[in-house]
Amino acid sequence: MQGMIHIYTGDGKGKTTAAAGLAVRAAGRKKRVLFVQFLKDNSSGEAAPLRQIGVTVRGLTSAGFVWQLSDAEKQHILEAQNQMLQTVLRECSEGIWDMVILDEIMAACQTQLADETMVDALIARKPDAMELVLTGRNAPQKWIEQAHYVTELIGRKHPYGQNIPAREGIEY
Numbered sequence: 001m002q003g004m005i006h007i008y009t010g011d012g013k014g015k016t017t018a019a020a021g022l023a024v025r026a027a028g029r030k031k032r033v034l035f036v037q038f039l040k041d042n043s044s045g046e047a048a049p050l051r052q053i054g055v056t057v058r059g060l061t062s063a064g065f066v067w068q069l070s071d072a073e074k075q076h077i078l079e080a081q082n083q084m085l086q087t088v089l090r091e092c093s094e095g096i097w098d099m100v101i102l103d104e105i106m107a108a109c110q111t112q113l114a115d116e117t118m119v120d121a122l123i124a125r126k127p128d129a130m131e132l133v134l135t136g137r138n139a140p141q142k143w144i145e146q147a148h149y150v151t152e153l154i155g156r157k158h159p160y161g162q163n164i165p166a167r168e169g170i171e172y
Helices: 015-028 047-052 071-093 105-110 116-125 141-146
Strands: 005-009 033-037 056-058 099-103 131-135 149-152
Touching: 005 015, 005 141, 015 033, 015 047, 015 099, 015 131, 033 047, 033 071, 047 056, 071 099, 071 116, 099 116, 105 116, 105 131, 116 131, 116 141
Parallel strands: 005 131, 005 149, 033 056, 033 099, 099 131
Antiparallel strands: none
């Protein structure tokens, strides 16, 4: 089966949720799934149940809002996330995964907290049978052109606009 490239982008809620749903479906069919969270510390609600069904979930040991990070913290996150990307590149070249999800990779690259050229390399060297899923706002046009699926979620209304904070189990 030919593996394809999926992008979930846009300003609407649901990009990570859509990718997690795809991971569940693949795991249900005994696919080997890697779910890598960028700019997240693995405390999001999807991480534990994904692990319980056999999905490998990776992310940072600590994270925070980018605009609140010191330069030293940003440098630490950049190094950690680039290391995750290097590991993913190596594992993909070894054919370990049937599906790789890079959650919030667009934000990580846009804030210069991950090396976009490594994602370019992963796209270029993606094993033929592997599914590759990229999530985040403002997908680069070059990735959109290379993708087989592009889903743009549009935010029309959100509780944030009514000063309602993120709710555990719904937004995280």
